[in-house]
Amino acid sequence: MGYRQFKSKLARVIYDDEVVDADCEKLFHCDWHKANSACALVERGKAVMFKYREWELVFKQYHRGGLAGRLVEKSYLYSRLPNTRVWREFNMLRAMRELGLPVPRPVAARCVSLPPLAYRGALITERVPDSRTLTQVLCDRPVDNAQWSKLGALIARFHQKNVYHADLNASNILLTGSGDFYLIDFDKGSIRNSLSRQDADANVARLRRSLDKLQKRHSEFHFSEDNWQALESAYRAAVAD
Known part of the structure; x- marks a missing residue:
């Protein structure tokens, strides 16, 4: 049990296999959330609460791209995957939990290539109960x-x-x-x-x-x-x- 990764055609996914398994990529699609959560529209930066199996989870989507992304980083996607915002936040949550700090449990992260220079990312965490x-x-x-x-x-x-x-x-x-x-x-x-x-x-x-x-x-x-x-x-x- 632990953290696993896989790569699809344009995306990289890391996930906690105690919570989800290798089919977790479906949890990152807007159509799945529209059908399985109370949220009719998934917007960048907005948290979506949903239930998967016995877990209460939170989905957040964000991306870097366009002019701002080009000015800040000329080339980073996949060859520099650890520097993407989504990967850094996922791993930062892991590290803080190891330090005993009260932060949400990271469940999965997905980073999608948008050639030639941009990416889109999304993060799933466990919802803090009550x-x-x-x-x-x-x-x-x-x-x-x-x-x-x-x-x-x-x-x-x-x-x-x-x-x-x-x-x-x-x-x-x-x-x-x-x-x-x-x-x-x-x-x-x-x-x-x-x-x-x-x-x-x-x-x-x-x-x-x-x-x-x-x-x-x-x-x-x-x-x-x-x-x-x-x-x-x-x-x-x-x-x-």
Whole structure:
């Protein structure tokens, strides 16, 4: 049991054979999702929740191509498959789980060649049971300061393991019914040899900006300066250890 790979005419697939098997490529097709999930349209960057066998899974599709892709990378597909966003996120999730960090289980990834220079990718992860984003929770109810402190300490754990989250915002944090936090969506993130204090602080500042924006956007949004002080104090104490 473990991670396996296979190659079709234009695609490469990696998958966790404890969850799916070699016929898992069908799970990456829009027609399959239209027929087997509540989502009528699969859009790039939008998560689709679906059930396969006994597993609750999440599908995310994204791609790199066009002018931006050509400017950033002249030639990378397949000869440099590990550098594609989808492969990097899949393997980053694997590595973080090995480090004991609370992130979704990676189930499968697919990278499709779009000659001559572009690719399209999609990622499937296990859905974190009984969870909602922090954004959804705060639109509904307050989170007590003990939980904010727990979140601050958790972010510190990621940083102590040299994990950089490229977009740490309230919608990329999950809170379960039992009070556990998970971080999600590590597209463009990285596990570095050493995470600088500047980049770690930028992660925390990014989260604060997202909370402030959400508070302005929603008439009912349960976030206060006191909450932030609880998070930041726990974070600073944890990174100082």
